[in-house]
Amino acid sequence: MSDARQWTRRGMLGATAATLAAGVLPRSARAATTLRWATVLPTNHPGVAMMERVAKQVREQTGGSVEIQTFPAGQLGSSRDLIEAASGGAVQIVDEGAAQFGQFVPQFSILEAPYIWRDDKQIRRVLSSSLVDDMNAALVAKRSMRVVGSTYYGKRHVTSGSKAINTVDDIKGFKLRIPEVDTFRAMAEAWGARPTPLNIGELYLALSQGAVDGQENPLPTIQSNKFFEVQKYLVLTGHIITPRLIVVNESTWQALTAKERQVLKSSIDANGQMQDSEILAQEATLVDTFKAGGMNVIQPDVESFRKPVLASLPAKFESKWGKGLWEKIASA
Numbered sequence: 001m002s003d004a005r006q007w008t009r010r011g012m013l014g015a016t017a018a019t020l021a022a023g024v025l026p027r028s029a030r031a032a033t034t035l036r037w038a039t040v041l042p043t044n045h046p047g048v049a050m051m052e053r054v055a056k057q058v059r060e061q062t063g064g065s066v067e068i069q070t071f072p073a074g075q076l077g078s079s080r081d082l083i084e085a086a087s088g089g090a091v092q093i094v095d096e097g098a099a100q101f102g103q104f105v106p107q108f109s110i111l112e113a114p115y116i117w118r119d120d121k122q123i124r125r126v127l128s129s130s131l132v133d134d135m136n137a138a139l140v141a142k143r144s145m146r147v148v149g150s151t152y153y154g155k156r157h158v159t160s161g162s163k164a165i166n167t168v169d170d171i172k173g174f175k176l177r178i179p180e181v182d183t184f185r186a187m188a189e190a191w192g193a194r195p196t197p198l199n200i201g202e203l204y205l206a207l208s209q210g211a212v213d214g215q216e217n218p219l220p221t222i223q224s225n226k227f228f229e230v231q232k233y234l235v236l237t238g239h240i241i242t243p244r245l246i247v248v249n250e251s252t253w254q255a256l257t258a259k260e261r262q263v264l265k266s267s268i269d270a271n272g273q274m275q276d277s278e279i280l281a282q283e284a285t286l287v288d289t290f291k292a293g294g295m296n297v298i299q300p301d302v303e304s305f306r307k308p309v310l311a312s313l314p315a316k317f318e319s320k321w322g323k324g325l326w327e328k329i330a331s332a
Helices: 007-013 016-023 044-061 081-089 098-103 106-112 120-127 130-143 184-190 200-208 220-225 248-257 258-292 301-319 325-330
Strands: 033-036 064-069 093-097 147-158 175-178 192-198 214-218 233-249 296-298
Touching: 007 033, 016 106, 033 081, 033 248, 044 064, 044 147, 044 258, 064 258, 081 233, 093 098, 093 106, 098 184, 098 200, 098 233, 098 296, 106 130, 106 184, 106 301, 106 325, 120 130, 120 147, 120 233, 120 258, 130 325, 147 220, 147 248, 175 184, 175 200, 184 192, 184 233, 200 214, 214 220, 214 233, 214 248, 220 258, 233 248, 233 258, 233 301, 248 258, 248 296, 258 296, 301 325
Parallel strands: 033 064, 033 093, 175 192, 175 214, 233 296
Antiparallel strands: 093 233, 147 214, 147 233
């Protein structure tokens, strides 16, 4: 393991000023640029394999002028920690669910809103369109981060440790782990559940001890985090499709040469599409895998989950997102 991988989070944050100072030196006055890419995804997730491919490709195509070190599995902190670190420059690249960036630019949370997406193709169309340009410009201006790519994280479903859930009435009072995101909380409350924000790194233990009744995530995430080991029911709610954004610290981005930026972005785009294909392939088979492993798979009354959310959530967040943005995205 390299010295860089042995950093503590305190050491990482303490290096921010030095990192930024190095980032603005002329290319001729410094050695190869090292970019730290951190994620909470576990090492066996397709997104981490993508990171490793990008690192290899960027190193080769820049002739070694840019080196990417990868830090998966929350080694450098929680989702919120890593976004803050990318904003400050202590890490240079981070990937997270789109709604996590809503804490800085509220419009971002619409990109991970329940029942707004039909499929991964619609997500790709919107994220490559001018609809998100203003969001990105605001993220650069407010928090010194820039979106340079995105991936398909998957369609989210509920799991339960001990209770069968067939309709939204069955989830009332259910302690549902959610990310620390206001739209997820509003969705759970519309269902009548008890939203319980929790870092994903703590979730397996919380499920195994019954601290929460269940959780919601895409099938590949349930697989890679082994939540199926401590959950009895898989409930195919399909309530959210998550795009995951890849974000670079703005000072770091500006310090790269035009060629280095092009190589980094092209590599993220190409390998991101490969990752998307892998996620889709896993989604096509994992229901059967979980069923064969002993989980009870439930096809619930999906409309009973959709109706209370759509009756309240879009109107509740319209002032944050901007009037008409929901309709533009939903019809794209």
